[in-house]
Amino acid sequence: MTVSAAPAPLPVQPPNGCPFEPPTAFAALRTTEPISKVSLPDGSWAWLATRYGDIRAILGDPRFSSDTTVHGYPLSGMTGGAPNANRGFIRRDPPEHTRLRRMVTREFMVKRVEALRPGIQRLTDELCDAMERAEGHEQGGVDLVEALALPVPSLVISLLLGVPYDDHDVFQRLTGTLLSRTIPDDEREAARVELRDYLDRLVTAKEAAPGDDILGRLIVEQQRTGEITHDDVTAFAALLLIAGHETTANMIGLSALTLMRDPETAERLRQEPGLIRGAVEELLRYHSIIRNGPRRVATADVEIDGHLIRAGEGVVVAVASANRDERVFAEPDRLDVRRPNAQHHVAFGYGVHQCLGQALARVELQVVIATLLRRFPTMRPTVPVEEIPFRTDMTIYGCHALPVTW
Amino acid sequence: MKITLDTDKCCAAGQCVLIAPEVFDQRDEDGIVVLLDDAPPAEQHDAVREAAAICPAAAIEIQA
Numbered sequence: 001m002t003v004s005a006a007p008a009p010l011p012v013q014p015p016n017g018c019p020f021e022p023p024t025a026f027a028a029l030r031t032t033e034p035i036s037k038v039s040l041p042d043g044s045w046a047w048l049a050t051r052y053g054d055i056r057a058i059l060g061d062p063r064f065s066s067d068t069t070v071h072g073y074p075l076s077g078m079t080g081g082a083p084n085a086n087r088g089f090i091r092r093d094p095p096e097h098t099r100l101r102r103m104v105t106r107e108f109m110v111k112r113v114e115a116l117r118p119g120i121q122r123l124t125d126e127l128c129d130a131m132e133r134a135e136g137h138e139q140g141g142v143d144l145v146e147a148l149a150l151p152v153p154s155l156v157i158s159l160l161l162g163v164p165y166d167d168h169d170v171f172q173r174l175t176g177t178l179l180s181r182t183i184p185d186d187e188r189e190a191a192r193v194e195l196r197d198y199l200d201r202l203v204t205a206k207e208a209a210p211g212d213d214i215l216g217r218l219i220v221e222q223q224r225t226g227e228i229t230h231d232d233v234t235a236f237a238a239l240l241l242i243a244g245h246e247t248t249a250n251m252i253g254l255s256a257l258t259l260m261r262d263p264e265t266a267e268r269l270r271q272e273p274g275l276i277r278g279a280v281e282e283l284l285r286y287h288s289i290i291r292n293g294p295r296r297v298a299t300a301d302v303e304i305d306g307h308l309i310r311a312g313e314g315v316v317v318a319v320a321s322a323n324r325d326e327r328v329f330a331e332p333d334r335l336d337v338r339r340p341n342a343q344h345h346v347a348f349g350y351g352v353h354q355c356l357g358q359a360l361a362r363v364e365l366q367v368v369i370a371t372l373l374r375r376f377p378t379m380r381p382t383v384p385v386e387e388i389p390f391r392t393d394m395t396i397y398g399c400h401a402l403p404v405t406w
Numbered sequence: 407m408k409i410t411l412d413t414d415k416c417c418a419a420g421q422c423v424l425i426a427p428e429v430f431d432q433r434d435e436d437g438i439v440v441l442l443d444d445a446p447p448a449e450q451h452d453a454v455r456e457a458a459a460i461c462p463a464a465a466i467e468i469q470a
């Protein structure tokens with residue numbers, strides 16, 4: 001590789017006018033330079049992996065560390081907090097990662113999440129009832145993000161954690177700031193501190209009176225037995241709260257918009273409700289809302305696809321590119337709800353850090369999308385797609401707002 | 407088909423349970439994979455192979 005030319009910046013913007021497409025540069029990189037160098041906002045560089053196979057190899061290899069305090073970790077342009085803050089299990093490696101993650105894995109296991117399905121359906125129905133009653137939806141439209149996409153995952157994760165939903169304005173504002181790529185670092189740091197302080201007070205209150213919820217159980221079973229500290233419980237709360245609602249909310253908004261623009265697929269899903277599970281996998285593959293990672297740092301010299309990645313070098317793994325890799329997914333830019341291997345997507349990541357809440361996300365997406373299709377078959381955006389505010393400024397892609405009528 | 411699991415590797419993502427629920431389950435206490443049938447009938451083989459291919463922790467091993 002020539003080193004004379006400075007590497008291009010990490011691609012994050014979708015092409016103009018194509019809100020559902022991943023950044024333009026990925027397709028070319030997959031063909032010409034699947035392991036390339038990119039520059040990060042602070043002028044440092046990292047490897048960028050764009051092919052499915054390489055990305056699974058990197059994310060599945062324990063020699064690539066998730067620990068943000070390891071020298072060389074590519075933090076620049078990343079959001080979500082300082083490296084030395086109590087960083088929760090996603091930013092640690094085994095065995096510490098394994099120990100901490102296993103304290104909450106049962107909370108998100110398939111059968112426990114399936115047991116939540118009727119409640120998630122009821123909640124979705126109530127929010128849809130409220131949308132139907134909304135005054136003047138014919139004229140100005142209802143914001144689907146505010147009315148449904150954000151409240152469902154946000155209410156569910158608040159309930160599971162034992163965080164009062166009455167405070168949702170507070171934690172939604174703070175997580176929004178944390179996940180922004182355009183807000184200055186000092187403001188983001190202030191939001192991180194404010195969220196930590198809020199959760200710190202909440203955990204302190206729960207220590208006196210732990211409820212029958214995830215934080216309550218962590219306090220009783222892990223903190224009181226000396227396995228973890230108060231700060232660890234707060235870190236769990238921050239991680240699960242942030243991960244629990246921004247992600248699914250944006251998948252709901254993008255999925256709804258995609259299906260409004262594809263009436264044939266929407267009708268097929270109405271006719272054959274059994275397709276919804278596969279459709280959700282395909283929507284996860286197609287949208288791949290994580291646009292800025294995940295990231296790793298090599299802890300040993302590792303060869304990937306003929307490139308030597310040396311210990312201490314950072315790697316950005318473009319899951320949005322892996323999920324459009326033509327080597328794995330035929331006609332990758334086409335949404336095909338019958339795609340036989342859609343579930344091979346890496347939208348939830350890969351390796352031991354793969355999304356802990358994926359079963360919950362699946363149930364929420366299946367319920368909300370199927371219910372929307374059934375109850376609002378004529379739903380459509382009230383503004384042209386060019387006027388929809390897409391989240392090109394955020395780590396997690398989606399729509400800031402989605403005005404609809406029906 | 408013979409299946410062996412590495413429960414130390416398992417990260418409880420739960421996809422094997424969704425794909426092959428007659429072969430895989432999760433332990434109540436921590437969500438770690440449990441084998442319900444270590445030599446499943448032929449009609450389950452495709453689903454088991456799919457579960458192994460998708461497992462993010464490579465915790466499912468199959469001997470033909």
